[in-house]
Amino acid sequence: MTTDGRTGPAPVPTGPLSKIDYSERIPNNVNLADDRRLQRALEGWQPKFLDWWKTLGPALPTKDVYLRTAIAVGRDGWAHFDHVPMEDYRWGIFLAERDPDRVVSFGKHRGEPAWQEVPGEHRADLMRLIVIQGDTEPASVEQQRVLGNTAPSIYDLRNLFQVNVEEGRHLWAMVYLLHAYFGREGREEAEQLLKRNSGDLDSPRILGAFNEATTDWLQFFMFTYFTDRDGKYQLGTLKESAFDPLARTCEFMLKEEAHHMFVGTTGVQRIVERTAEVMKEKGGAATFEDGVIPLDVIQKYLNFQFSVSMDLFGGEQSTNAGNYYSSGLKGRWQETRRKDDHVLLEDTRTMRYVEDGEIREKEVPMLSALNLDLRDEYVADCANGVRRWNQALEEAGLDERLILPHEGFNRRVGTYSQHHVSPEGQVLTDEEWASVRDGYLPSDQDRADVATLMVPEYEYGKFAGWIAPPLTGINDQPVEFDYVHLAEEGLV
Numbered sequence: 001m002t003t004d005g006r007t008g009p010a011p012v013p014t015g016p017l018s019k020i021d022y023s024e025r026i027p028n029n030v031n032l033a034d035d036r037r038l039q040r041a042l043e044g045w046q047p048k049f050l051d052w053w054k055t056l057g058p059a060l061p062t063k064d065v066y067l068r069t070a071i072a073v074g075r076d077g078w079a080h081f082d083h084v085p086m087e088d089y090r091w092g093i094f095l096a097e098r099d100p101d102r103v104v105s106f107g108k109h110r111g112e113p114a115w116q117e118v119p120g121e122h123r124a125d126l127m128r129l130i131v132i133q134g135d136t137e138p139a140s141v142e143q144q145r146v147l148g149n150t151a152p153s154i155y156d157l158r159n160l161f162q163v164n165v166e167e168g169r170h171l172w173a174m175v176y177l178l179h180a181y182f183g184r185e186g187r188e189e190a191e192q193l194l195k196r197n198s199g200d201l202d203s204p205r206i207l208g209a210f211n212e213a214t215t216d217w218l219q220f221f222m223f224t225y226f227t228d229r230d231g232k233y234q235l236g237t238l239k240e241s242a243f244d245p246l247a248r249t250c251e252f253m254l255k256e257e258a259h260h261m262f263v264g265t266t267g268v269q270r271i272v273e274r275t276a277e278v279m280k281e282k283g284g285a286a287t288f289e290d291g292v293i294p295l296d297v298i299q300k301y302l303n304f305q306f307s308v309s310m311d312l313f314g315g316e317q318s319t320n321a322g323n324y325y326s327s328g329l330k331g332r333w334q335e336t337r338r339k340d341d342h343v344l345l346e347d348t349r350t351m352r353y354v355e356d357g358e359i360r361e362k363e364v365p366m367l368s369a370l371n372l373d374l375r376d377e378y379v380a381d382c383a384n385g386v387r388r389w390n391q392a393l394e395e396a397g398l399d400e401r402l403i404l405p406h407e408g409f410n411r412r413v414g415t416y417s418q419h420h421v422s423p424e425g426q427v428l429t430d431e432e433w434a435s436v437r438d439g440y441l442p443s444d445q446d447r448a449d450v451a452t453l454m455v456p457e458y459e460y461g462k463f464a465g466w467i468a469p470p471l472t473g474i475n476d477q478p479v480e481f482d483y484v485h486l487a488e489e490g491l492v
């Protein structure tokens with residue numbers, strides 16, 4: 001039952017803005033009812049998704065959560081907020097509005113009308129991109145499964161669940177494309193998206209960062225800051241795709257994504273603020289005994305999550321990326337705003353690499369280095385958050401600062417993967433690395449120490465001692481609002 005005694009999902013208002021049909025079993029704005037075969041196939045997948053959500057979704061039992069649901073895909077008023085039992089969340093299929101005049105903006109098909117169907121020659125590559133994208137979404141839900149048990153506040157718990165249900169919807173977004181455009185093979189891939197699982201030894205998730213455990217809330221906030229931001233940039237390139245349904249799908253996903261990064265930016269900021277406060281009081285370093293996370297441990301978590309997220313961009317030089325671009329499958333960040341020929345056959349750029357124990361630069365064809373092009377945009381964006389967090393230290397009158405590690409630090413993918421590079425950009429020998437590693441990356445002891453602080457605070461308006469409260473609540477509600485009703489009364 002919901003707060004006001006109703007049973008079942010909260011009604012979602014429909015108005016002139018709304019194009020999303022909530023009377024259907026699968027809410028959608030793609031006229032699913034007109035395509036019975038597709039509708040039946042997706043309705044066949046739906047119970048498997050719900051099973052997966054029950055088994056590998058959020059572990060903490062709740063009655064309902066104050067969640068936002070998409071009600072329209074337009075610029076304004078797309079979200080509706082209400083208390084909803086999480087299993088009744090209306091996961092659905094929402095694509096941004098179609099522009100009938102849209103043309104391909106890059107590659108060899110530049111200027112041709114955007115594709116409404118999948119061209120046979122690009123079928124395998126497009127399916128691969130969609131499967132990789134789709135694989136990350138449920139992976140993150142699995143990674144964050146038990147965090148609810150140690151939430152620092154009801155406000156943060158609600159944000160966790162909001163991120164979780166939306167990552168679930170992002171899975172729906174990719175499954176829709178697989179079912180609608182890739183036939184039997186697509187349906188098989190959709191099944192596999194629920195069968196691979198994060199960290200599973202036999203059938204892990206596809207990309208490295210999505211098999212790492214999200215051990216605690218510090219890591220969760222670093223994840224939503226750094227790893228969801230990879231999502232933002234990858235979706236930004238797929239939004240440029242010549243395959244119009246993919247472009248429109250990603251455009252709408254990006255709207256949801258903004259909140260995930262807000263959770264990361266403000267989450268880390270609030271932790272830094274609290275630590276800075278204690279440092280100021282003490283006139284020296286804060287330790288776990290003070291009940292907060294020491295700044296050097298925050299830095300180590302930052303180093304870790306940044307470097308594993310950098311790996312998600314693939315190799316600096318990639319023929320895959322060049323081919324995707326030339327074929328029109330995957331563009332660059334803000335492709336249409338770039339002032340060049342959008343074909344890039346003649347262009348070059350510099351890239352850094354390690355040679356003779358030092359970092360050098362070389363000139364490479366632009367088309368071969370598009371993963372790097374995207375990664376550079378990402379790094380510049382990541383630096384903004386670090387600046388913001390440092391402001392909190394500055395405002396507390398402290399000299400200590402957080403840094404964004406060097407691009408070569410702790411890399412498993414690409415040109416740096418054969419080398420050790422310090423966060424400051426020093427190339428290290430194997431022995432040097434072994435002796436300094438625990439100063440740069442969270443050790444088991446660090447994680448265990450952070451874990452001791454992770455005790456749940458479920459009282460409305462209260463916050464665990466290691467994190468500052470946010471300035472404002474969600475959707476103009478007060479910070480102490482009852483964002484989540486837990487299942488057992490005794491817990492509250």
Ligand code: BYC
Nearest residue numbers: 136140207208227228231234311312313314315318320321
């Ligand atoms: N782990 O040619 P290369 C999100 C493989 S996050 C394991 O450089 P490419 C979200 C690669 O597959 C966004 N393997 O790779 C965030 C290739 O294998 P094959 C997710 C890796 O293709 C938070 C080989 O190494 N979306 O949405 O240029 C919460 C050679 O590599 C990794 C996408 O990623 C790795 N890290 O680039 C929820 C968009 N990196 O073909 C959600 C779709 C590379 O030799 N994906 N490999 O067997 C792509 O565009 C590309 O596949 C990649 C890799 C950018 C991932």
Ligand code: FE
Nearest residue numbers: 137167170231
């Ligand atoms: Fe997502």
Ligand code: FE
Nearest residue numbers: 228231257260
């Ligand atoms: Fe996300």
